[in-house]
Amino acid sequence: MTAATHENSSAAAAAPTAARRSDTAAPRKVRGREHRSLGSSIALHGTLIVATVIAAFPVLWILFISLGPKNAWQDPGQVLKNLSFHNYSDVLSHSDLPKWFLNTVIVAGGTTALGVFLAATAGYAVSRMRFPGSRQLMWTFLVTQMFPSIVLIVPLYLLMSELNLLDNYLGLILAYATTAVPFCAWMMKGYFDTIPKEIDEAGRVDGLTPFGTFWRLIVPLARPGLAVTAFYSFLTAWGEVAYATQFMQSDHYTLAVGIRTFAQDQRPDWAWTSATAIIITIPAALVFLLVQRSLVAGLTAGGTKS
Amino acid sequence: MTTAASTENTDQPAPGKNAARPPRVSALRRSWDKYWYAWAMVTPVAIVLAVLVLYPLGYGFYQSLTDANESNVSATIGAFHRPATYKFVGLDNYWHVLSGADSDFYPRLLWTVIWTVVGVSLMVGLGMGLAVLLNRKMRLRGLYRALLILPWAVPSFISVFAWRLMLNSQYGVFNEIITAFGLPAQDWLGTPLAQKVAVIMVNVWVGIPFNMVAILGGLQSIPKELYEASEMDGASPWQRFVNVTLPGLRPVTNTIILLGCIWTFNMFNIIYLLLGNNTSGDADILVTFAFRKAFTGVSDYAGAATYGIIILALLLAFSTFYRRNTLKSEQA
Numbered sequence: 001m002t003a004a005t006h007e008n009s010s011a012a013a014a015a016p017t018a019a020r021r022s023d024t025a026a027p028r029k030v031r032g033r034e035h036r037s038l039g040s041s042i043a044l045h046g047t048l049i050v051a052t053v054i055a056a057f058p059v060l061w062i063l064f065i066s067l068g069p070k071n072a073w074q075d076p077g078q079v080l081k082n083l084s085f086h087n088y089s090d091v092l093s094h095s096d097l098p099k100w101f102l103n104t105v106i107v108a109g110g111t112t113a114l115g116v117f118l119a120a121t122a123g124y125a126v127s128r129m130r131f132p133g134s135r136q137l138m139w140t141f142l143v144t145q146m147f148p149s150i151v152l153i154v155p156l157y158l159l160m161s162e163l164n165l166l167d168n169y170l171g172l173i174l175a176y177a178t179t180a181v182p183f184c185a186w187m188m189k190g191y192f193d194t195i196p197k198e199i200d201e202a203g204r205v206d207g208l209t210p211f212g213t214f215w216r217l218i219v220p221l222a223r224p225g226l227a228v229t230a231f232y233s234f235l236t237a238w239g240e241v242a243y244a245t246q247f248m249q250s251d252h253y254t255l256a257v258g259i260r261t262f263a264q265d266q267r268p269d270w271a272w273t274s275a276t277a278i279i280i281t282i283p284a285a286l287v288f289l290l291v292q293r294s295l296v297a298g299l300t301a302g303g304t305k306s
Numbered sequence: 307m308t309t310a311a312s313t314e315n316t317d318q319p320a321p322g323k324n325a326a327r328p329p330r331v332s333a334l335r336r337s338w339d340k341y342w343y344a345w346a347m348v349t350p351v352a353i354v355l356a357v358l359v360l361y362p363l364g365y366g367f368y369q370s371l372t373d374a375n376e377s378n379v380s381a382t383i384g385a386f387h388r389p390a391t392y393k394f395v396g397l398d399n400y401w402h403v404l405s406g407a408d409s410d411f412y413p414r415l416l417w418t419v420i421w422t423v424v425g426v427s428l429m430v431g432l433g434m435g436l437a438v439l440l441n442r443k444m445r446l447r448g449l450y451r452a453l454l455i456l457p458w459a460v461p462s463f464i465s466v467f468a469w470r471l472m473l474n475s476q477y478g479v480f481n482e483i484i485t486a487f488g489l490p491a492q493d494w495l496g497t498p499l500a501q502k503v504a505v506i507m508v509n510v511w512v513g514i515p516f517n518m519v520a521i522l523g524g525l526q527s528i529p530k531e532l533y534e535a536s537e538m539d540g541a542s543p544w545q546r547f548v549n550v551t552l553p554g555l556r557p558v559t560n561t562i563i564l565l566g567c568i569w570t571f572n573m574f575n576i577i578y579l580l581l582g583n584n585t586s587g588d589a590d591i592l593v594t595f596a597f598r599k600a601f602t603g604v605s606d607y608a609g610a611a612t613y614g615i616i617i618l619a620l621l622l623a624f625s626t627f628y629r630r631n632t633l634k635s636e637q638a
Contacts, residue, residue: 036442044439045446051436052453054511058468059456061479065471074477122351129344137348143622144359151614154600154607155362155369158379178358185351210343239461241575246601256463263467265582270471277464285459292455292519 059281066274073270087275091262097276099251100258103169107254108237110173115180115233116226122181123188124214128200138189144182152178157246167249175243180233187232191225192218228294231287238284255280363618369611370399376605392608399612408609410595411616418571418591421506426566428510430559433517438551440518441525458515466579469508470495473580498588501581505589509576513569517562524558525551560632567628568621592617 036044065072066087068079091097126134156175157166165171195218203213219226237254244254253261259280262273372392380390403411440451457465472480473494481491492500532550541549552559577594583602590598592613600610 036444041444044442044444048436048439048450048454052450055454055515056456058465058472058511059460061472062464062468073471073474076479118351118354121347125344125347129341131341131344133348134344137352140355142625144355151366151611151618152359152362153597154610154614155365156358158607159362159365174354174358177354181351181354214347235461239463239575241463241579242597256461259463259467260579263470268470273467274471277467281460281464284461285456288459289452289455292459 062274062277065270066278068271070271073274087271088279091272091275091279095262095272096250096253096258097255097279100253100255101279103248103252104238104254104256106169107172107176108234110169111176111180111237112230112233114173114177115184115236116230118177118181119184119188119229119233120219120222120226121214122185124192124218126185127189127192128197138186141182141186144178153242153246156243160247166247167252169252172243172247172252172254173237175247176233176237176240179240180236184229184232188222188225188229191222191228195221224294228291231291235284235288238280366611367615369608370615371396372608373398374607374611375609376607379607395608399608400616403609403612403616411613414590414592414595417502417589418593421502421509421591422567422570425506425509425513425570426563428506429513429517429566429570430521430563432510433514433562434521434555434559436514436518437521437525438547440522454518455515457512458519462512462575463579465512466508466576469504469511470580473504495581498586501589505577505580508580509570509573512576513566517566520558520562521555524555528554556632564625564628564632567624571621572617 064079065076067083067085068076069082069084069086072079072082122137125131126138152175156178160166160168160171160175163171165174199217199221200213203217204210208216239256240254241256244257245260248254248257255276259273259276262269262276371394373395374390374392378390378392381388402408406412436454440447440454460468472478475481475491475493475496478494480494485491492503494500494504528551532554533546536546536550571591572593573591574593574597577589577591578597581589587595587598596610596613596617599606599613
């Protein structure tokens with residue numbers, strides 16, 4: 001079997017080679033899934049290495065540029081000779097970045113709290129009970145995903161201006177709730193579906209009220225799901241551009257808007273932009289990598305079981 | 307147990323809505339007992355959706371029937387309050403857009419559809435390819451996985467800035483890389499065609515990890531026995547992929563294709579931030595075009611609202627059609 005595959009290994013460029021090869025070896029025993037020849041190993045690892053380089057390169061590149069001198073982006077060769085954290089200390093001490101950071105933390109924190117509370121209660125109700133309106137509610141959650149922010153942004157803008165909520169943390173938090181809540185409720189429903197219903201019943205037998213069951217038994221069990229929901233709401237607020245651009249004035253800029261004052265269309269300051277980008281990315285990426293496994297489980301569970 | 311639960315429930319005040327509804331089937335009796343608190347639990351979300359989504363949506367729809375713009379909506383400038391003077395114009399805006407009279411809609415729609423179809427096919431296709439590769443025992447699997455997810459871990463506006471830096475026509479590293487491979491350098495953010503290629507490329511780069519990881523989850527949920535059985539029957543790896551893997555993935559792929567289409571159709575950050583304000587507008591999809599209508603020059607609120615409602619109608623029609631078809635194929 002190995003001999004046959006070696007001939008093909010030079011032609012091995014991508015994954016499907018494994019499939020093609022077995023055609024030539026059809027009469028013999030079909031290759032098992034757990035065995036791999038040298039040729040297909042090389043093809044497999046080669047493809048994955050190329051893919052990981054493409055995936056990681058832009059991120060590493062902006063990190064690389066951020067460590068160089070002011071005009072490093074025009075002449076990347078200089079970076080290695082002049083490695084420093086100069087751009088970082090510059091942008092932290094000479095710009096409004098700390099203020100934007102604080103604004104973003106406030107808005108993202110608020111969105112998280114609101115998103116988790118609303119999504120958990122709604123998700124639980126939809127998961128556990130078939131009540132009149134539950135299907136319509138799930139449908140509304142899905143439809144809300146289809147709202148281009150533009151449908152809502154103008155009316156919300158005018159609504160908020162009437163309520164004096166423009167340039168206000170609460171206004172932006174509420175605006176983000178429109179995107180975060182339906183999706184989070186969708187995810188939480190998927191997560192609650194994985195918790196056996198017998199637990200609810202046991203709680204009821206023991207004399208807990210319905211809310212008592214939810215609060216004392218289900219919420220603790222759903223903590224991983226809640227963490228994912230929290231993080232998703234947080235990320236939504238952390239990375240949103242359109243609402244933040246229109247709703248907030250310079251004192252209340254979030255990071256997503258603030259960084260644009262460096263990366264202007266005409267004369268972008270890439271030294272500051274790249275350093276800011278890394279400062280914004282690191283906390284988000286760290287938490288993301290911690291929760292990503294459950295994030296995906298939540299996403300697909302919500303989708304496939306509806 | 308049932309009785310215990312129901313007596314407990316009757317102690318609580320039940321919202322009138324539920325009490326008024328007659329029970330349809332006696333088998334639903336137990337869930338009927340629970341309605342009241344189901345309703346109580348969805349009330350917060352219902353209020354938020356009503357106030358922040360349905361009301362603005364209705365308001366937006368109303369605006370699309372008027373000629374509202376920045377100069378005639380009510381405004382408060384300092385102590386001076388100007389009342390609204392815009393008027394109702396019926397379906398004029400829709401007629402103006404759909405008849406092609408504004409000459410922007412159909413070109414933007416065509417490009418939006420191309421952008422969505424090409425983007426989603428590449429995302430799902432490449433995501434599936436990578437997921438299949440990752441779904442086997444091998445060395446460094448965890449490392450590959452972590453690095454392949456990286457684009458998803460980075461906030462999308464940051465990714466866009468990274469790409470803008472790389473795609474700079476004069477100093478960008480991207481041109482240097484592709485010329486090293488013998489491909490011609492392009493003014494990626496300057497000429498219309500190159501802009502379109504660039505935004506699709508960045509969107510696919512951003513979107514692959516989600517698709518890959520979702521499909522990876524789907525692959526792991528396919529029972530191993532199916533593979534063993536098909537192996538016994540002498541199915542080739544390709545046959546196993548087509549006859550076991552693809553059908554097993556269908557619930558996941560149906561979902562991610564639907565979500566991918568909706569997200570891509572409405573993708574704002576990538577086009578708006580990658581191209582900035584100094585573009586000819588050729589690469590604008592409906593959403594970014596409507597945003598510019600609403601917030602550049604004299605804000606055309608009615609025009610933007612009209613676009614918004616049309617976008618929503620298109621997506622609703624698409625999702626309904628898509629779900630009906632996938633449900634049919636799942637039942638078949």
